[in-house]
Amino acid sequence: MVFGEKFITYLTICELEIRGDDVFPNVVEALKASDRAIRKKLSPMWKWDVAAIKDRRLILVVGWLDFAYFLQHRSDFLDKSHGHHMRSFVDSASMIHSKDYKVLRDGTIALFDPEKLSQDDAVIFKNHTSIEYERVSPETLV
Numbered sequence: 001m002v003f004g005e006k007f008i009t010y011l012t013i014c015e016l017e018i019r020g021d022d023v024f025p026n027v028v029e030a031l032k033a034s035d036r037a038i039r040k041k042l043s044p045m046w047k048w049d050v051a052a053i054k055d056r057r058l059i060l061v062v063g064w065l066d067f068a069y070f071l072q073h074r075s076d077f078l079d080k081s082h083g084h085h086m087r088s089f090v091d092s093a094s095m096i097h098s099k100d101y102k103v104l105r106d107g108t109i110a111l112f113d114p115e116k117l118s119q120d121d122a123v124i125f126k127n128h129t130s131i132e133y134e135r136v137s138p139e140t141l142v
Contacts, residue, residue, distance in 0.1 A: 008047065008063035008065060008103060009067065009102065009103050010063075010067065010074075010101065010102055010103065010112065011061055011062065011063055011064070011100070011102075011103060011109065012064070012074060012098055012101075013051070013059060013060070013061055013062075013098065013099055013100075013101060014059070014060040014061075014096065014097070014098045015058070015059050015060075016058045016059075016060070016096050017056055017057050018058060024053075024058070028050065031048075031060070043133070044069075044073075045064065045066040045069040045070075046062050046063060046064050046069075046070075046073075047062075047063045047065070048060060048061065048062045048063070049061060067121060068124050068128045068131040070100075071125060072128055072131070074100055099112075100112035
């Protein structure tokens with residue numbers, strides 16, 4: 001299982017190719033700072049980590065914990081503005097690619113295809129923009 005987390009059912013995999021070895025520490029620190037800033041504003045339902053490093057290629061994996069949340073925010077990782085944001089701490093020569101995947105019950109990772117959704121997931125897919133989340137502190141649950 002990705003991150004050993006059984007609730008992750010969708011992934012966004014971001015691939016970066018950086019120009020120099022000295023850029024890598026800046027990338028990791030910028031990602032952590034960005035994640036901290038997002039978490040202060042909302043309760044993101046994702047987990048991310050560096051999945052692989054080889055030569056000057058870096059692969060980040062974002063594991064989504066909720067299907068509707070994934071649908072609402074997946075474009076944040078796939079559009080050009082995310083590429084511009086990533087370039088703010090890499091460089092203009094860096095190549096950035098992101099794709100979405102589905103984690104199947106047997107652990108297989110397949111490209112995300114909205115045409116192959118289960119009936120229940122298809123309902124969420126069609127209505128995900130109307131689903132709202134409320135941030136609740138743990139103390140209020142007791």
